[in-house]
Amino acid sequence: MSVRTCLAAVVTAALCSGCVGFAVHGDEHHRAERPILSIDRARYVGSDSVNNKFPTPTKGHVLDAWGKPDRIETSSQGNPRWIYETGIRWNGIVVFLGIPIPLLIPVGSDYMVVEYAGDSVVAVETVNNEVKSGAGCGFYAVHDIKFGCGSWSPSAYRGLQFLGGSQHLLAPNPTVEGDARKSGARPSP
Numbered sequence: 001m002s003v004r005t006c007l008a009a010v011v012t013a014a015l016c017s018g019c020v021g022f023a024v025h026g027d028e029h030h031r032a033e034r035p036i037l038s039i040d041r042a043r044y045v046g047s048d049s050v051n052n053k054f055p056t057p058t059k060g061h062v063l064d065a066w067g068k069p070d071r072i073e074t075s076s077q078g079n080p081r082w083i084y085e086t087g088i089r090w091n092g093i094v095v096f097l098g099i100p101i102p103l104l105i106p107v108g109s110d111y112m113v114v115e116y117a118g119d120s121v122v123a124v125e126t127v128n129n130e131v132k133s134g135a136g137c138g139f140y141a142v143h144d145i146k147f148g149c150g151s152w153s154p155s156a157y158r159g160l161q162f163l164g165g166s167q168h169l170l171a172p173n174p175t176v177e178g179d180a181r182k183s184g185a186r187p188s189p
Contacts, residue, residue, distance in 0.1 A: 021136020023094045025104060028130040035124045041066045041084065043112075057121045062114055069114070080116050085109040089129050096136055 036054050037043070062082070069082035092104035110128040114121055137149035 019096050019136045019138025020098070021096045021134060021138070023096075023134035024092075024132045025094065025129050026091050026132040027089065027107070027127060029125070029127055031123060031125045033123050035121065037062065037065075037114075037121065037124070039065050041086075058119045059116060059121075060119075062121065070111075073113075075115060079122070082114045082116075083111055084114070085111045086128075089127065091129060096138075 034056070037057050059080075066084060070085045071083045073081045073083065075081050087110045088106050089108045089110045090102075090104040091107045092102070095101045095103060108127075111126070113125040115123045115125070131152070133151070133153050135149070135151040138147070
């Protein structure tokens with residue numbers, strides 16, 4: 001069998017088994033002012049828009065729920081910054097030739113920084129990895145099986161290891177809930 005025939009067979013087999021393409025992974029930095037923290041270690045639920053529904057967490061609340069930070073730094077404004085490491089951060093490329101082939105290297109740790117002003121949490125910063133860009137071709141099923149090609153870039157959704165915890169660090173503020181019920185407004189979920 002010639003090299004050309006062999007190469008054609010490999011490409012055909014890869015296309016039939018799924019897709020051919022790549023995805024580039026890189027660092028993602030995100031900062032949220034006045035965050036709503038999750039009871040799950042080093043997670044937050046949201047920021048700003050529903051902040052008046054939840055009390056502002058304090059150092060004591062964070063320490064009770066998440067334990068001691070992995071390290072403590074001081075910001076340029078003199079505020080303490082508690083750092084919680086959450087896992088290994090990988091950068092590189094994943095090649096898809098029917099199966100994913102990760103060509104990634106560890107570049108540090110995913111982490112969350114909790115910044116305080118006095119005793120209150122004022123912001124969180126996260127660093128983790130995300131897919132920065134990619135492209136691919138392959139078969140996909142919607143209502144029938146089709147072949148298509150496309151590319152993608154980062155979405156507006158932040159790293160899932162930092163968003164979404166199932167329970168808030170602090171219970172909703174009953175005064176805000178009561179005011180919302182009296183006015184007929186529906187509190188956010």
